[in-house]
Amino acid sequence: MPEQNSQTTKANKIRIITQVLTTALKLWLRAQVSQILELEVEIKASDRQILSGRIPSVSIFATHAVYQGLLITQIQLIAENIRVNIGSVLKGKPLRLLETVPVVGDLIVDEKDLNASLSSDLLSTALSDLLVKVLPTHCPKSQPINWQKIILDNNQIILRGMRVTNSEITPLEICLSSQLLSGHELQLAHIKIKPDQGEILEDNHEYNLDLGSDVDIQELTLIPGKLVCRGRINVNP
Template identity: 55%
Template sequence: MSQVSSEGNASKSTRMISKVLTKALKLWLRSQTTKIGHLDLKIEASDRQLLSGSIPQVSIFAQNAVYQGLHLTEANLIAENIRINIGSVLKGQPLKLLEAIPVFGNVVLTEEDLNASLASTLLSNALNDALIKLIPDYSAKSKKIVWQKIILANNYLLLFPADDFQSSYLSEIMLELELLNGHELKIKAKTIAAYANAETDTKYEEYLDLGTDVDIQELNLNPGKLTCQGKININP
């Protein structure tokens, strides 16, 4: 009888820890984002693993999220080999990662997402940095372009700067993205119209290294939608 009672108490204790961890993980994820419209989270771990703060896998499904100003329609992710400060969490303190974790999954961005993200530092800086690398005449000293619109098409995207920049810089730029390997992209500027004294249809090409923490398996550009599948390491 005492053994059955002991096992029942242990099971209740584990369920409580699982509930506390789920809540803490959701709070941590929400703290990393400005907004999450919908969030599902599932912890997969044994009793002993939960008590030690070592979680083999967490499945995450998020919709309508905003991360550092970047809008995401959908993210379906799996994080593995997670180590956290379980003792502190059970005392009501914030969750912290104790080491880097690999996160695998799929991310979907619509054309509306990208246009809503144009004001973000993350996306606007990435676009301007790419332009600096792609076009030799455009240097870091040049006036930073404010982007007005993005159109997604089959294997390429069109960028339109705000009206104030069209006469002095360009009226539009057409970019092709090619995934060379897990962390390297080839970017082609197929058409640049009315950029300073350059002729239209001038072509430029540049390579972008995303770093060893990134491993992209698929990158697809389709009308109205961008999808990405791969892995990224999240550091503490």
């Protein structure tokens, strides 16, 4: 009986530690975003692994998370080989990653959520910087664009905005297609510009964008009204 009670006490302690760790992980995830509607976290680890602060796998599911003003409709992730400051967490301190964590998963962004993110500095600046790079003649940095709408079609993105010049504001529509060249390289092509509601200008050049060594995308799909991304990214401490 004493041995059974000892095992029961140990199991209860592990269960409490798991609950504390899960709560700390949720708090850390919520701190990375400004808003989140739904968040589910499941820790997969043995008793010994939890006590050592090493977690082989954590699955995360979230909906309508807002990261730096960018609204993500749905995200499902699996993080592996995680090391955390378990001793500090058990003392009530915030969770902290001790090593870079590889995270694989799926991300979905609906067109309406993407358009709701247009006011964010992250998205609007990224779009403007992109066009200055690939279309310096038609979209110079000296003429900022106030983005109005993004339309997602089959393997195509349509951007609508208002170009601001010294004395007037004129409408602008840009169409482009994208495809993955590798896990971290994206190619933009078939760029069409409709300035001032006039004739369409076509750019037959192809532009490659390097997304960085911490990114490894396996799938990037554009379908009417939705963007779907599947891949891996490193989360650094």
